[in-house]
Amino acid sequence: MSVTLQDSDCPVILRGVRTHFDRVRNVWVLLAPERVLKLDDIGRAILDEIDGTRSFGEITAILAEKYDAPPERISEDARTYLSGLIARRMVEAR
Amino acid sequence: MSAPRANPPMAMLAELTHRCPLSCPYCSNPLELERKDRELTTDEWKDVFTQAAEMGVLHVHFSGGEPASRRDLEEMVAHARDAGLYTNLITSGIGLTRRRLEALDSCGLDHVQLSLQGVDAQMADLVGGYKGGFDRKMQVAGWIGEIGFPLTLNAVMHKKNFDRLEETIAIALDMGARRLEVATVQFHGWAAKNRAALMPTREQAKQARLTVNAARARLAGVLVIDYVPADHHSDYPKPCMGGWASTGINIAPDGSVLPCHAAHTIEGLNFDKAHERPLKDIWYNSHAFNAFRGFDWMQEPCRSCELKTKDFGGCRCQAMAIAGDAAATDPVCIKSPLHAELVRRAEADAEDDADLIYRLMPD
Ligand code: SF4
Ligand code: SF4
Numbered sequence: 001m002s003v004t005l006q007d008s009d010c011p012v013i014l015r016g017v018r019t020h021f022d023r024v025r026n027v028w029v030l031l032a033p034e035r036v037l038k039l040d041d042i043g044r045a046i047l048d049e050i051d052g053t054r055s056f057g058e059i060t061a062i063l064a065e066k067y068d069a070p071p072e073r074i075s076e077d078a079r080t081y082l083s084g085l086i087a088r089r090m091v092e093a094r
Numbered sequence: 095m096s097a098p099r100a101n102p103p104m105a106m107l108a109e110l111t112h113r114c115p116l117s118c119p120y121c122s123n124p125l126e127l128e129r130k131d132r133e134l135t136t137d138e139w140k141d142v143f144t145q146a147a148e149m150g151v152l153h154v155h156f157s158g159g160e161p162a163s164r165r166d167l168e169e170m171v172a173h174a175r176d177a178g179l180y181t182n183l184i185t186s187g188i189g190l191t192r193r194r195l196e197a198l199d200s201c202g203l204d205h206v207q208l209s210l211q212g213v214d215a216q217m218a219d220l221v222g223g224y225k226g227g228f229d230r231k232m233q234v235a236g237w238i239g240e241i242g243f244p245l246t247l248n249a250v251m252h253k254k255n256f257d258r259l260e261e262t263i264a265i266a267l268d269m270g271a272r273r274l275e276v277a278t279v280q281f282h283g284w285a286a287k288n289r290a291a292l293m294p295t296r297e298q299a300k301q302a303r304l305t306v307n308a309a310r311a312r313l314a315g316v317l318v319i320d321y322v323p324a325d326h327h328s329d330y331p332k333p334c335m336g337g338w339a340s341t342g343i344n345i346a347p348d349g350s351v352l353p354c355h356a357a358h359t360i361e362g363l364n365f366d367k368a369h370e371r372p373l374k375d376i377w378y379n380s381h382a383f384n385a386f387r388g389f390d391w392m393q394e395p396c397r398s399c400e401l402k403t404k405d406f407g408g409c410r411c412q413a414m415a416i417a418g419d420a421a422a423t424d425p426v427c428i429k430s431p432l433h434a435e436l437v438r439r440a441e442a443d444a445e446d447d448a449d450l451i452y453r454l455m456p457d
Contacts, residue, residue, distance in 0.1 A: 014272070015244055016204050016243070017244075018204075020180070024102050024149065024150030025150060029152065033182065033204075033205045033246055033273055034182075034320070087315055089273065089317070089318050
């Protein structure tokens with residue numbers, strides 16, 4: 001089974017996965033079962049727009065607008081990023 | 095010698111108690127189990143979690159024995175979560191009721207890791223040494239799913255169950271687990287007494303790898319599988335995670351602070367108690383934590399080996415157990431003079447058909 005993400009899919013951050021500001025290391029992280037992922041600004045910006053109701057297409061449109069970047073580029077980056085999290089069972093596409 | 099600079103720990107293993115209704119023959123607890131009256135109090139544990147969060151720990155794993163044996167588990171989870179920690183409960187499920195799970199849910203428990211002793215009642219109850227354990231566990235798994243906790247199933251694999259790996263994967267899927275840990279038994283603690291009953295064959299270890307790889311491909315996006323291979327059948331040792339005292343900090347039931355759960359077996363190391371010395375001081379400055387940090391402590395062949403920055407010379411506890419010297423090369427390594435003997439013994443143990451020796455609680 002391959003992991004794909006369509007524009008109409010609605011990504012959700014799964015329970016047990018949450019962003020956290022690590023005060024000691026001064027960095028944002030994504031906490032998940034047995035895993036800690038360091039979040040860069042882009043990763044955080046993507047995850048911040050996931051609210052459980054917005055579709056992937058809507059999220060990328062918001063990001064493109066917010067960061068004044070080409071939508072195709074944003075869409076490609078966000079798809080790669082979220083597909084990685086889907087494969088790791090941290091995000092689900094519904 | 096000045097100690098190499100350490101980074102803050104990422105994770106804490108909190109062994110709340112050694113008490114457990116099961117008596118698994120591969121339990122990682124020490125042979126000398128602590129009694130209830132030696133356990134840290136609720137307030138002492140809470141202070142440990144506060145200190146852990148302040149020094150940079152992100153995940154706390156509530157473990158044991160069976161952590162549910164502590165009636166104050168819920169209170170400690172709530173405290174750890176309030177301190178900002180990610181809370182994981184490592185449990186056999188025995189001792190948990192639906193009500194307790196609901197209470198843990200409202201305390202903010204993030205994740206549950208359930209251990210599996212076997213794929214059916216016959217096997218599971220034999221390995222766990224507890225009649226009815228399997229049925230109870232399946233019931234608990236149902237409640238975990240209904241409440242919605244993210245679940246990891248942890249299956250310790252060995253000679254007696256490796257051939258049922260596919261069924262183990264099927265159970266993880268049935269339970270709705272997101273992760274499965276296929277962990278080949280590590281021969282520390284009680285497992286060291288059970289080598290002849292548990293050592294997998296080379297063929298089993300090889301087949302397991304194939305099964306895991308096929309399942310990973312088939313179940314991408316459904317089930318994440320972490321695999322801990324059988325190192326006695328390998329040419330190179332498993333890396334000591336990031337190096338000695340680099341990543342995790344363990345607290346034993348009596349408050350002893352250890353770099354890893356088997357570290358108490360290493361002669362010459364004295365472990366401070368969490369209620370007697372600040373955790374941060376223990377982590378950065380104690381002799382035991384600095385003993386094998388960096389590379390200066392290494393002997394040949396590790397000292398001049400380029401792989402040392404990747405595997406850190408393997409496991410110190412295994413070097414202690416087999417080479418009799420914690421600073422020696424892990425005998426799993428093909429460059430160790432003890433490798434041939436280790437392989438010979440592993441193969442002999444794999445062919446054996448010994449009975450299980452169960453873990454025993456002190457009276
Ligand atoms: S010699 Fe030491 S460092 Fe090199 S591979 Fe073996 S255990 Fe690792
Ligand atoms: S010394 Fe051994 S048991 Fe301890 S963390 Fe390293 S590999 Fe694991």
